[in-house]
Amino acid sequence: MPQNEYMERWRRLHGRRLDQEERIRKRQARQGHKESKDAQNLRGLAAKLRAEKRRVEKIQMKKKIKAFEERDIKLQGESEAPKDAVPAYLLDRDGNAQTAKGLSSAIKQRRAEKAARFSVPLPKVRGISEEEMFRVVKTGKTQRKSWKRMITKPTFVGEGFTRQNPKQERFIRPSGLRYKTAHVSHPELGITIKAPIISVKKHPSDPLYTRLGVLSKGCIIEVNTSELGMTTTSGKIVFGRYAQITNNPENDGTVNAVLLV
Amino acid sequence: MATVVPPPSKRQRREALERTQVQHQDDPSTQVQGSFRTRFIDGDGQQLADVVEVNFADATEKNMSQLLNTLLQNDKEDAVPYRFKILISESNKVINSLPASPAELPELLKAHGLTSPAEAILSFVAEPQAVFKVNAVSRLSHRIPGHGQPILCAQFSPATSGLLATGSGDQTARIWDTVTGTPKFTLKGHTGAVIVVSWSPDGELLATCSMDQTARLWNPRTGDSVNKVLKGHLKDIRALAWQPYHLWSENTPYLATAGKDTTCRIWNVNTGLTEHILSGHTAAISCVKWGGTGGEKGTIITASHDKTLRIWDPVKGVLLHNLKGHAHWVNSLALSTDYVLRTGFFEPGTQVPATPEEKKQKAKERFEKVANVKGTLVETMVSASDDFTMYLWNPVQSKDKPITRMLGHQKMVNHVAFSPDGRLIASVSWDNHTKIWNPKDGAFIATLRGHVAPIYLCAFSADSRLLVTASKDTTLKVWNLKTFQLARDLPGHEDEVYAVDWSVDGQRVGSGGKDKAVRLWAN
Numbered sequence: 001m002p003q004n005e006y007m008e009r010w011r012r013l014h015g016r017r018l019d020q021e022e023r024i025r026k027r028q029a030r031q032g033h034k035e036s037k038d039a040q041n042l043r044g045l046a047a048k049l050r051a052e053k054r055r056v057e058k059i060q061m062k063k064k065i066k067a068f069e070e071r072d073i074k075l076q077g078e079s080e081a082p083k084d085a086v087p088a089y090l091l092d093r094d095g096n097a098q099t100a101k102g103l104s105s106a107i108k109q110r111r112a113e114k115a116a117r118f119s120v121p122l123p124k125v126r127g128i129s130e131e132e133m134f135r136v137v138k139t140g141k142t143q144r145k146s147w148k149r150m151i152t153k154p155t156f157v158g159e160g161f162t163r164q165n166p167k168q169e170r171f172i173r174p175s176g177l178r179y180k181t182a183h184v185s186h187p188e189l190g191i192t193i194k195a196p197i198i199s200v201k202k203h204p205s206d207p208l209y210t211r212l213g214v215l216s217k218g219c220i221i222e223v224n225t226s227e228l229g230m231t232t233t234s235g236k237i238v239f240g241r242y243a244q245i246t247n248n249p250e251n252d253g254t255v256n257a258v259l260l261v
Numbered sequence: 262m263a264t265v266v267p268p269p270s271k272r273q274r275r276e277a278l279e280r281t282q283v284q285h286q287d288d289p290s291t292q293v294q295g296s297f298r299t300r301f302i303d304g305d306g307q308q309l310a311d312v313v314e315v316n317f318a319d320a321t322e323k324n325m326s327q328l329l330n331t332l333l334q335n336d337k338e339d340a341v342p343y344r345f346k347i348l349i350s351e352s353n354k355v356i357n358s359l360p361a362s363p364a365e366l367p368e369l370l371k372a373h374g375l376t377s378p379a380e381a382i383l384s385f386v387a388e389p390q391a392v393f394k395v396n397a398v399s400r401l402s403h404r405i406p407g408h409g410q411p412i413l414c415a416q417f418s419p420a421t422s423g424l425l426a427t428g429s430g431d432q433t434a435r436i437w438d439t440v441t442g443t444p445k446f447t448l449k450g451h452t453g454a455v456i457v458v459s460w461s462p463d464g465e466l467l468a469t470c471s472m473d474q475t476a477r478l479w480n481p482r483t484g485d486s487v488n489k490v491l492k493g494h495l496k497d498i499r500a501l502a503w504q505p506y507h508l509w510s511e512n513t514p515y516l517a518t519a520g521k522d523t524t525c526r527i528w529n530v531n532t533g534l535t536e537h538i539l540s541g542h543t544a545a546i547s548c549v550k551w552g553g554t555g556g557e558k559g560t561i562i563t564a565s566h567d568k569t570l571r572i573w574d575p576v577k578g579v580l581l582h583n584l585k586g587h588a589h590w591v592n593s594l595a596l597s598t599d600y601v602l603r604t605g606f607f608e609p610g611t612q613v614p615a616t617p618e619e620k621k622q623k624a625k626e627r628f629e630k631v632a633n634v635k636g637t638l639v640e641t642m643v644s645a646s647d648d649f650t651m652y653l654w655n656p657v658q659s660k661d662k663p664i665t666r667m668l669g670h671q672k673m674v675n676h677v678a679f680s681p682d683g684r685l686i687a688s689v690s691w692d693n694h695t696k697i698w699n700p701k702d703g704a705f706i707a708t709l710r711g712h713v714a715p716i717y718l719c720a721f722s723a724d725s726r727l728l729v730t731a732s733k734d735t736t737l738k739v740w741n742l743k744t745f746q747l748a749r750d751l752p753g754h755e756d757e758v759y760a761v762d763w764s765v766d767g768q769r770v771g772s773g774g775k776d777k778a779v780r781l782w783a784n
Contacts, residue, residue, distance in 0.1 A: 086430075088413070091497075
């Protein structure tokens, strides 16, 4: 690790080597030969690393070539009429993007959604048994009572939660497995934000898990999406939206979810 | 085999016999008693006939109309149907139409502040209606595909309802034979979407203007281009207005075009040269009209997105008035004489004059009949804006000050139109409502509710009794302007309706929109 910008300083004081441009030119001219030699002669880990680097470079190159080709096509077809001609009174107006056809299909879609209100991105969820969810905690002076349960999965505990008397607490939610935020992606906008969880709305396995706020795959949570700036039809900002958890938080250590829209 | 109806039973025969023997009498309790005295006045307040006494029971619109015709000694051929408003001088209120049944009249008068109608003299404002009557269009007569892109504008020929011109995003304008429902001509030449089509008031030329910054002229008889491309605008042309026919000098019509480049150009149609460039607006011009008053060649009125309206002298090319008031874009502009200026010397139900002098005379007469208010020629204009309001202007009389501001819409007003007789204003808005206003004082008359999406355009029938509106909700609706109720709902379009026009003789309605097919509606 260089300490301070000593190379820049040296350059400022003394300037570059007089043959610097010549050296760069020569190095570039030699580049192809060096590549070729490496490709033929490298062995072992060095070869693997080089191949991986080369593969990534090639992907980028192909993307670039494709982009150039597409740009050329666009230049050829530029004189074509614009797709959606609008009358004089709609020119210069934005916000008329949503067409009547789009509108009616949106209405149809909404109706379809109403029919299957709980059709969610993950329709099938593995059931979680009580044996898996809870670990029995033995209590009592001689450890003979076993009515206490420790939850083995991540949980969401609300903001204002106060523990009951620990002696009488039946369910223990370990503080190390508590989550306050989820990474929520909007399927249509294609963006992901870190949003605070508001509550657990429905756990598919058991209403008891819903009450306890267990976070597991397929569970419906309510998240605060005010950051996304989505508005209702009347123009108010949508505060809470439902989302479904898409990963196994107990394995991954984070909560990922997809918004239900 | 036909079903034989069984013979009437004895009881049925007896009842039928009783009905024939007993004379039917109206129940006197439902009849309204008493009478009132009435004075007939015209729209300007001039008394038309002596004060007469009328029974309440007889006060229907038909009876009153007949009575006035008798008092004016119109014989049967000259009889004009009238529409009445009741002016109550004590409370300065107006009852906009007579109730359907005369029994409701005393109650209505009481509700408007007249305690003893039998003692007062009621002023009946008589508004002559068109002698002919347009039937509401009720069915889709033709659907003609042809355009390859959305239809952006449509206008019927002023001469006949047999020709309809449409302009489309596919860079063509087309003329359709509406009688047979077939395409007649395709007018190719533009290199951009055709935004406006406009027939000259004599029906001999068709002007189109386009996104390609040019306007073109066409011969609608042959479908050929009249070899002049009006080039000069620097951006797309958005509006077009013909010089009124009675102001044409020696068969050289002029044309005004305006567009996004903030200027308005006046063209000599015969030479295709620009006569004047009217510049001054600071944003796109949305609407241009050529009025018949204010100068020997009329005046040009432009409405712009820079929130102002400007009035220009077309001879000198100078600014006469700058009308400020709107708080946002001005979208639409209508003159009280729009219909007569568009139709020139063509009057439905009459012969077309033979010589150019007679045509000019006829056009002038028709214009003066509509523009005449107490002996002077007055063109009222109304402008609709994005600020949800409309202004009523009369630049000749009240200069730069508006007569009134018309409030009521809850979203931007897209289009505004005067009825052919100049007695009603209709405004359509994105709040899904059409509103009807009185052009005299800008008073609100009625709201027409029914559309479920923004309304784009409206068109009056030639007799001013009906209105058709075109909306984003893919329907047309026909409204009765006597009852202010929906007369016909015309579904059929598959997408937004962008253009609608009612033919000059009232036979047909033509519409077009995003579904690319022209639709013709007939009674």
